[in-house]
Amino acid sequence: MVQYCQNRVYSVSELQTKLSEMGQHVGSHLLDLLFVREQGYKRETKLLKMLLFIKTNFWKTLYGKEADRLEHSNDDERTYYIIETEHLVNKFISVPKDKAKLNCAAFTAGIIEAVLNGANFVSECCF
Secondary structure, eight states: OHHHHHTTOSSHHHHHHHHHHHHHHHHHHHHHHHHHHHHTTOOOOSHHHHHHHIIIIIHHHHHSSOOSEEEEOSSOTTOEEEEOSSOHHHHTOOOOGGGTTOOTTHHHHHHHHHHHHHTTOOOOOOO
C-alpha cells in the first residue's frame, strides 16, 4: 500500500496525505462493523467513552492488542493522544533515505479520524 501511494505522489507530505485518505476509507467501514459486533448496534455518545472504545476494542481488532495509553493534553482540553510505543504499521516498513520524514502512522490517523467523524465527533487526527 505504501509503495502504491509512493508511486503516485511527489513529496512526503503528499504520501502521508494519501495514506491518511486510505485510512479514512478503512475506518468508515470498520466503524459500522465493530458497533454491530461489539456494541449491539449502540453507538457511544460521550467522547471519552468513544476514545476508550477505540483504545481497547477497535485497536485490538486492528492490531491484535490494545493501545498502550490514552492521554489527555494539559494544554488543550479538546486534545487527546492514543499512545502506542511500538506501532505495528511503522515496525515493518523500511523508509528510504530520501523520505526520512515519512511516518506511515498517517494511515492509522486516517482510520481514527474517520471513526470519530462517523460517530458524530468532529475531529482532526495527526500522527
